[in-house]
Amino acid sequence: MGLVQFGCHTFDADLIAFDKDGTLFDFGASLRAPFLAGVERLVAGFAGQSEVRAELYRTLGYNSATGVFDARGPFATSTNVAIGYAIVTVLYQHAGPEQDWSDCEKLLQEEFGPMFEGTRHLKATTRLQTLFSSLSNRGVKIAVISNDDASHTESALAGFDVAPYVDFVAGGDGPFPHKPAPDALLEAAERLGVAPARTAVVGDAVTDLEMGRAAGAGLRVGVLTGASSREELAEAADLVLKSIGEITVAVGPTDQPEPAPDRWSDRPDGQ
Ligand SMILES: [Mg+2]
Known part of the structure; x- marks a missing residue:
């Protein structure tokens, strides 16, 4: 549905599933x-x-x-x-x-x-409103899958004015087995009518990325705003970014009729 830049990589994403602590917010x-x-x-x-x-x-x-x-x-x-x-x-x-x-x-x-409790202690890792609104405007669905309680997760999203853009929230106190189990991500994909292969998972922990692997996510992205080092994430990730600040909506074919050939050659799925 939407070409999304993850650093220098482009991925055609229908859904991006973000972790919360260490990913949306600096751990x-x-x-x-x-x-x-x-x-x-x-x-x-x-x-x-x-x-x-x-x-x-x-x-x-x-x-x-x-x-x-x-x-x-x-x-x-x-x-x-x-x-x-x-x-x-x-x-x-x-x-x-x-x-x-x-x-x-x-x-x-x-x-x-x-x-x-509350959101005063939370430090966002990028302008969440800008990122989430641009993804949503491009038709990319957004999920937030956290180990924190669902109520904490929802109040954090509301506190940073991004709740309206989030299509699926799962908390650690919800009905799904915890990460790295794939259940929450698979449920999000099914409920939103998205193929896991067109889903990107973004997280600061190996367990986030292992959830992505178990669910068959098309792209697994580690970020360095959590507790994990680049080396720790590299084994389970397709790519590691400094933060979600490196995620942007790409200029797609509708905006740019003749994209440069190398735009397409570096797609992680090899298409
Ligand atoms: Mg985390």
């Missing part, structure tokens, strides 16, 4: 501060604060020496439910005799969860 710039603040609030009531803090960092996949999240760790790749269980398990192991499991769950809900 470190958006999530590091609320993560650290949330951990401090969790450990505040514990006697051995430094020990609990270190164990939470290790368990969730955060290197406090470098300030970097493990690209394959739970905080970077998993759902809020799974992250929550990991946190409560650590808290419970350090809890005093007067604290039980439900107290630790309450701590999680009251002290950690609220740090990620």
